[in-house]
Amino acid sequence: MDGFGWDIILQSLPKLLEGLWVTAQLVLVSGLFGLLLALPLGIARSSPRPWVRALPFGYIFFFRGTPLLVQLFLIYYGLAQFEAIRQGPLWYLLREPYVCALLTFSLHTAAYIAEILRGALQAVPPGEVEAARAIGMGRWLTLRRVLLPRAAQIGLPAYGNEVILMVKGSALASTITLLDLTGMARTLIAGNYRAVEMFLAAGVLYLIFNWVLQRLFRLAERAMNRHLREPPRLVQQPVPRVPSGLDPPL
């Protein structure tokens, strides 16, 4: 075993890419489920009523305050302790490490996304909400048309950051037998004893994946912030007139 094993890396690349694909699935699916779960949590967190805030507070307190690894073990090893779950209709799903990892990551990232959402909702200038109320919009309509779109713009960079943190956190999936990128690298090392090459290759693949994600989020930010970019041209075509009598001219 002398010299750096470029050829080993090349040989292992298909397997490592397989692992990367598992990592990507874990991150993207949990990022999406986490976001869906975070919506009600974050909205409830920003409520002015203390009793509405309490439930998401407890949830966020637990999932932000304990290590992801502990949460993963609690779900992977813990759920099987319960007879009711083993006999339950979802056991065929919950016994799969893949499903356990997805579930844990979704619950975990939801807590962080909910906090991001709460901050973003509270950062929307109150005047914009008042303007919605003043034309007769109710809570739901205001949320849908003003608060959430504005919070999405404000919170998107922080959400992108959270997704990248989850890419790295997802390496923990390898501890419950999953062959994600890290798990695959460790499995390969068990056969070829090339720890440096394998982990280096895995690290580079993580870098590339995160770089792509960053670019995608940058594009999304640009699309969302088009209202701050250069102004459009003045409208040149003649203005269509409404039927007369609808609105008297000034």
Next chain:
Amino acid sequence: MTGRDANGGAPMLSARDIRKRFGEVEVLKGVSVDAHPGDVITILGASGSGKSTFLRCLNFLETPTGGSVMLHGEPIVTRPDGEGNHQPRDRRQLRRLRARVGFVFQQFNLWPHMTVLGNVAEGPRQVLKTSRAEAEARALALLEKVGLAERANFYPAHLSGGQQQRAAIARTLAMDPELILFDEPTSALDPELVGEVLEVIRGLAREGRTMLIVTHEMGFAREVATRTMFLHEGLVEEDGDPEALFTQPESERLRQFLRRHLS
């Protein structure tokens, strides 16, 4: 006070004894106003006199701690919330009434994620359930009326303050309000931009729109009003014909106020 007789004397807006307390401070100590169709009521007062709070209480952007508001002869039903505020009891009623009362803010409060056209068409589309085509055609006509048709596709961030306020007025007009409340519509503007906004409001007055206007623009307040109110420390100090009020103020406080602001 045009239109009063045509309407059989029923006020469009009737606020009785409005009170508002923030903690220990009572900002409004019982202010009443009646607005009849065609009335343009300008509300003057030093900062802290409660005039903006009063206006905000009229459509419950601020929940009053006392008094009652009647819009179009319909009282807004309220219930006390334990902290002394009179919370609106029927949210649906409040939404329905708010849709008929325009509110123009000092800080414009356009929605920055929508184009100017989107801002103006938003209320008709989402609240009045007008079709998109109809709402946008009408929005464009209103933008033309306030002189902004060529900037329909701009986002608010690319407009001057005066343009933003004119767009905000168009947004209010799009709801076809029977009454418009203006909360210091030019106070956030650079001096050279004040005129264009006042010109739009003057045009609305000429159309016979019913409006309550809180303003610091004295000449405008005198010229456009059918009636003027002067608030001082949460109470109506003087109330009446604008000419009389400006030329022969009865109270010493109004005299001082005018001396300071007319120089």
